[in-house]
Amino acid sequence: MDLWRKKIFKWQVISVLWILVAGSLLHFTYEWSGKSPIVGAFSAVNESVWEHLKLGYWSMIFFCLIEYPFLKDMVGNYFFAKAVGITAMNAFIVVFFYLYVALTGKHSLFFDILLYIIGAVIFGILNYTIMIKKHDGKLNRLGVALLVIFGFTFILFTYFPPNLKIFKAP
Template structure:
């Protein structure tokens, strides 16, 4: 009975998490511009229209939810941080994969499909999160690995926002060098 009740709580929290990530992630799309291009805000929200920058929407919305949710589910969610890391990595794989597959056929980005991909990735985040956190199996030290993975993900966003690689995933379009907005703000902006 406890296991079933525990899973119901995890399921409810996961559904709330998916809705939270969809809404907050969508809002993150606009926060950099609304913050007058604050370099600090730019670390957590998209600074341009590149695929990489758009991954921040799902990942940082999920990080914000992880921080909020943990105190409510820590006593009955197994493998908590590992689940969140794997779920976050899944969004980082699914979004670019689906985006590049469909744009290889259409030759352009279509907003409706982009939004649909984002929602699908968030739902996948929820499914993976639920499967791992509701598992009867508890693996020793797996949460430590999850925390390390989450920190690596966060650090990679910070690094590649400031200094993106010369790869298509980091480019808004072929003629636009990315990362310069935030570097210029870090150098010139006193309103950090």
């Protein structure tokens, strides 16, 4: 394996571990903050599926602040990889959460945590796979746009959740 691929691989392993730890902590930061509306934009404010999707997204965004300076010169599609990874992670969590609840008729904390872990691993695998491929800047600009839209949507729907099942606590 080339040295630059090893470096990218190491960063993706660290990013998965970060998402698991930081995302888990973000589950509690809203309560710890005394229900601060600012902290609520980045933390789970209730037990809905939507609020739990924020945990992976915001922990990934915070990690990008650390990781990007180390990879920016060797990865031309960094933000595209992050956008694809977080989209896949969250899609996996949503699909399999509703699938297992439909099949079992009940919600399980064990399966919720397992889905989050598997989703984070999917995120890391996709990140690595995309980052080692050469792409032009157009895909990276698309990735930036998607990440900004996701962030805006997560904040907006924290304060103004639509009347849909995904936004309601089970």
